Amino acid sequence: xxxxxxxxxxxxxxxxxxxxxxxxxxxxxxxxxxxxxxxxxxxxxxxxxxxxxxxxxxxxxxxxxxxxxxxxxxxxxxxxxxxxxxxxxxxxxxxxxxxxxxxxxxxxxxxxxxxxxxxxxxxxxxxxxxxxxxxxxxxxxxxxxxxxxxxxxxxxxxxxxxxxxxxxxxxxxxxxxxxxxxxxxxxxxxxxxxxxxxxxxxxxxxxxxxxxxxxxxxxxxxxxxxxxxxxxxxxxxxxxxxxxxxxxxxxxxx
Numbered sequence: 001x002x003x004x005x006x007x008x009x010x011x012x013x014x015x016x017x018x019x020x021x022x023x024x025x026x027x028x029x030x031x032x033x034x035x036x037x038x039x040x041x042x043x044x045x046x047x048x049x050x051x052x053x054x055x056x057x058x059x060x061x062x063x064x065x066x067x068x069x070x071x072x073x074x075x076x077x078x079x080x081x082x083x084x085x086x087x088x089x090x091x092x093x094x095x096x097x098x099x100x101x102x103x104x105x106x107x108x109x110x111x112x113x114x115x116x117x118x119x120x121x122x123x124x125x126x127x128x129x130x131x132x133x134x135x136x137x138x139x140x141x142x143x144x145x146x147x148x149x150x151x152x153x154x155x156x157x158x159x160x161x162x163x164x165x166x167x168x169x170x171x172x173x174x175x176x177x178x179x180x181x182x183x184x185x186x187x188x189x190x191x192x193x194x195x196x197x198x199x200x201x202x203x204x205x206x207x208x209x210x211x212x213x214x215x216x217x218x219x220x221x222x223x224x225x226x227x228x229x230x231x232x233x234x235x236x237x238x239x240x241x242x243x244x245x246x247x248x249x250x251x252x253x254x
Contacts, residue, residue, distance in 0.1 A: 004198040005031065005242060006189065006224070008207035008216050009041035010172045012235050014051055016139050017043075017172075024232060025055040027239040034246040036196065038066040040188045042171040042215065044124045045069045045076065066196065071169075071215075072188020073126035073179050075195065085195065088180050089125045098128050098163060098178050105158040106130065111151050115141075126183075130155070132174040142173035149213060152176055170215050177215070186218040200224050206238055 007013050013028070014020045020028070031037055039052065048067050056062065067076040075085040090098070102121060111132065118134035132151070133141055145151070152170055159168050159178075167184055171177040193200060203224045207216030210228045220226050229235045 001246070002035065002204045002225075002242075003202040004036045004038060004192065004196065004204070006038045006040060006192065006203060006205045006219075007235070008185075008205075008209070009039055009043065009048070009051060011208035012206060012229060012232065013039065014232055016142055017047070017051070017135055018139070019051050020055050021232070022055075024236060024239075025052075025057070027236055027243070028052070029057050029060040030243045031239050031246075032061040032064050034243060036064045036066070036198070038068060038192055038196075040068040040072050040185050040219075042071050042127065042129060042175065042177045043069060044127075045074065048076075066192060068188040068191070070124050070127035071171075071177055071179055071184050072186075072191060073183050075188075075191055077195070086191075087126050088183055090128070090180070094166075094180075095123065095128065098166065099123075101159060101162040102128065102130055102155075102178070105155045109154040109158055111154070113145075117141075126179065128178045129171060130176040130178075131171075135175075137174070139173075145174055153213075169218070170209075170213065172215065184218040185216060186222045189219060189222045189224055206235060 010016045013024055048069055062078045065078060068074065073088040076082050077085055113132055116134045117137040120131055120134055122129045133145060149170065155176055156168050165181055167179045167181055169177050169184060192198065200223050205219045205224045205226045206229060207219060208229050209216040210220060210226050211217065227238060229238065
């Protein structure tokens, strides 16, 4: 039986950059009452506060919730208040190398981006993210631009050589996340293993992009059991099933 359930955020618990809906918030609270939960996503801490934490009820068992922003390059745990356990931040020199090459890659690949909704490049301290249409772009625009992965693949291919000392991966619908080498969702899962002392066989990962090239794919390399979902509605079915099964297990104990 699993003791730690790990979720991706955008496309899994909520639509891109949207808050979790009322039903999802309630289901997460139910799940936290029976098992430890972790959420790993490319967004920074503020995004988790807005999308998830602000929606959870006051009596939710948040002491059983771990938050890993920027693909696991940061780790937050609740102990009377939210505490940052670590952050794999870039040096100023590393940031300069990344930003110079990323700007060059965007210019040289000539992506067809008719409209943006703000700045395309965001410095998240431990992760630099390129969002083709910008983070606040409407979901419909992101989905239309993201009909295939070829546009972002061109940038990733261009960056392979100059940024070979870093990890460069696709993020959400239209983004590319750059972190220190080897730091991705698999890194975050192993950090959960280390900090929370749950072995891989006691974990389960749920995400919408577990296919090769998807931003959840590296989770599979850890050996953790993974469940691919299409959208938050499918995730709700998974959570409901887990709550029933895990609640039954707790009942048998007593």
